[in-house]
Amino acid sequence: MTNYQNFHAAYPKSKRVAYTLGAVVFAVLLAGFWNYHLVDGFGKEVIAGNTIGDTSRLAGGYEQHGSGFGFIFAAIAGLAATFTACNCVVFAMIPGLACSTDGSGTTSAMKAFGAFTAGVLVITGGYGIFAGFLGAEGVEVLNQRSVRLGQAQAVFSMLGLIMLVWGGLELGYLDRIKQRFSATTRAFFNQTTTKALLLGTLVGLFAVGRPFPVFREFLTYAASAQNPIYGAGVMMVQGLGQIAVMALLFFIILWLGGDRLGKAAVQKPYRFRLISGLALITGGTYFIYYWGLAFIFDIGRWGFKLGWY
Numbered sequence: 001m002t003n004y005q006n007f008h009a010a011y012p013k014s015k016r017v018a019y020t021l022g023a024v025v026f027a028v029l030l031a032g033f034w035n036y037h038l039v040d041g042f043g044k045e046v047i048a049g050n051t052i053g054d055t056s057r058l059a060g061g062y063e064q065h066g067s068g069f070g071f072i073f074a075a076i077a078g079l080a081a082t083f084t085a086c087n088c089v090v091f092a093m094i095p096g097l098a099c100s101t102d103g104s105g106t107t108s109a110m111k112a113f114g115a116f117t118a119g120v121l122v123i124t125g126g127y128g129i130f131a132g133f134l135g136a137e138g139v140e141v142l143n144q145r146s147v148r149l150g151q152a153q154a155v156f157s158m159l160g161l162i163m164l165v166w167g168g169l170e171l172g173y174l175d176r177i178k179q180r181f182s183a184t185t186r187a188f189f190n191q192t193t194t195k196a197l198l199l200g201t202l203v204g205l206f207a208v209g210r211p212f213p214v215f216r217e218f219l220t221y222a223a224s225a226q227n228p229i230y231g232a233g234v235m236m237v238q239g240l241g242q243i244a245v246m247a248l249l250f251f252i253i254l255w256l257g258g259d260r261l262g263k264a265a266v267q268k269p270y271r272f273r274l275i276s277g278l279a280l281i282t283g284g285t286y287f288i289y290y291w292g293l294a295f296i297f298d299i300g301r302w303g304f305k306l307g308w309y
Helices: 003-010 013-030 036-046 062-079 088-098 107-142 145-170 181-190 192-209 212-221 228-242 245-268 270-295
Strands: none
Touching: 003 270, 013 270, 036 062, 062 212, 062 228, 062 245, 088 107, 088 192, 088 245, 088 270, 107 145, 107 192, 107 212, 107 228, 107 245, 145 181, 145 192, 145 270, 181 192, 192 228, 212 228, 228 245, 245 270
């Protein structure tokens, strides 16, 4: 049987729907009970505070600390955002990357990770150019609470929708639509490097929507240079920082099961498709609920409303 037939035979629609509903429920519970005070505080006070100090004070200190410090600030700002609501979905990308192997051991997975990183760098670099042209005064307007929250809600809701559609394609719910495209187009988008590049592009866009205070303070510092090239450089370093923990987990998975992953990819590739699709559904649902529905209908912040934290 073909991979398509194997997938539908192993996971009939009823089973896929049950798995999908489980992923959606998990994502909604995670978004509803998300304690942003805890994770944001960990990033700002523990990661940033114990390495570079008070980022609020550092934001306007470009003339004092110089351009070199900006790269350190960038790396810490990215790392500090790791577990925030505007970046935690990055871990949903691990299954798609770890399963990006064609039986050649870790070679294809490493190529996929390279394409993923390239996508992150292109988007964050472009946003850094924008910040460099804006300058400190322009970024100050961008950092106003109403602006940055509106930007976050729009960006992450759209990203969530894209992830849901992608997950639906992976899980076979949109096969009729997929079949309307040419065989060449389908083959191109089925390549592991193409998928990885698109995943990296999505993660790079996390920075565009990010309202996290440490990131916004870094943005002010970077824009103070009034140099789009410098802005691109430090923003790309920030992009590497935001995927650093995810990359570490990815390499650990490859180290522990690289050869076994390669064999499994040849023998039962449909399992990888299921895992990747469910991860995308989970991440997309989280973004849409947390950044979209919860704000529009006031149906989030359950832990706060219950007085748990």
